Amino acid sequence: MKTKFYVIAMVASLLLWGCTKEEKTTEAPTPELTTAVEQTKEKVQEAGEAVKDTATAVEEKVEEKTAEVEKKVEPMVEKGKQAVADVKAAVEKKIAPAEPVAETVVIENTNGKVVLPHKKHAEAQGCPACHGTQKPGPLKLGKEAAHALCQGCHKKNQAGPTNCTQCHQKKAQAIEGC
Numbered sequence: 001m002k003t004k005f006y007v008i009a010m011v012a013s014l015l016l017w018g019c020t021k022e023e024k025t026t027e028a029p030t031p032e033l034t035t036a037v038e039q040t041k042e043k044v045q046e047a048g049e050a051v052k053d054t055a056t057a058v059e060e061k062v063e064e065k066t067a068e069v070e071k072k073v074e075p076m077v078e079k080g081k082q083a084v085a086d087v088k089a090a091v092e093k094k095i096a097p098a099e100p101v102a103e104t105v106v107i108e109n110t111n112g113k114v115v116l117p118h119k120k121h122a123e124a125q126g127c128p129a130c131h132g133t134q135k136p137g138p139l140k141l142g143k144e145a146a147h148a149l150c151q152g153c154h155k156k157n158q159a160g161p162t163n164c165t166q167c168h169q170k171k172a173q174a175i176e177g178c
């Protein structure tokens, strides 16, 4: 940019100088002055060409560099897009599991059926909290395992039922007759 400015300034001053010289010598131009004016004109033309060349060269360089940067940035953008897609997929999986989960599962036992808000737990705790590393499916817990798992987490989180009758619905079982 600076070079361009200087060249333009030089051209301008040469032009100015050329004009003043010409004006002053309109009445009686000496051959020396005519030659000087001609030479100045040539110089101005040359300078003009030089400016054009420089501008073209700069444009070419900029284009070249832009292409280089684009080439380098493109894979990064692709990687970023992929990462965003992965995160989205992970979030969706957590919010809405791929497999539809029953709203509730009823765990039958002789002490009164236990109704587990399955979907609520699945969404809040994630499948592995109860199903472990196995593919989620029918789960046989048994008394000891169930108490350890269910009550264990409720106590740890200080949320969820820990009293017998809060989980074992003896009355509800009798009313529903199942």
Ligand code: HEC
Pocket: 097, 099, 101, 102, 105, 106, 107, 108, 116, 118, 121, 122, 123, 125, 126, 127, 128, 129, 130, 131, 136, 137, 138, 139, 140, 141
């Ligand atoms: C709070 C513990 C818990 C969580 C969390 C949990 N499950 Fe379950 N799941 C169970 C229990 C207990 C059973 C067995 C119920 C029974 O006795 O039939 C079961 C049964 C199932 C079954 C078979 C019964 C049915 O409803 O078809 C599937 C499928 C299942 N779970 C899928 C999942 C998926 C998928 C997730 C995570 C998105 C998940 N579970 C999260 C406790 C859990």
Ligand code: HEC
Pocket: 114, 115, 116, 117, 121, 125, 129, 130, 146, 149, 150, 151, 153, 154, 157, 159, 160, 161, 166, 167
């Ligand atoms: C990993 C932790 C965790 C496990 C395992 C777990 N729960 Fe819970 N449960 C919770 C939390 C946290 C709450 C409280 C949720 C709330 O209040 O929104 C809760 C609430 C409940 C409630 C009350 C639901 C309501 O809407 O008020 C019941 C019933 C329940 N759990 C049954 C069970 C049973 C049965 C099991 C075992 C098969 C079990 N939970 C295993 C974390 C767990």
Ligand code: HEC
Pocket: 107, 108, 109, 110, 111, 114, 140, 141, 142, 143, 146, 147, 150, 151, 154, 161, 162, 163, 164, 165, 166, 167, 168
């Ligand atoms: C957080 C829920 C929860 C609480 C609280 C709870 N239980 Fe349970 N309990 C269960 C579940 C679920 C089963 C069934 C396990 C299975 O069979 O897979 C069970 C099974 C049992 C069984 C075995 C029944 C059978 O058919 O073998 C007995 C007995 C029992 N509970 C007694 C109690 C008593 C007594 C308390 C209170 C001190 C209690 N439970 C508190 C969830 C609970």
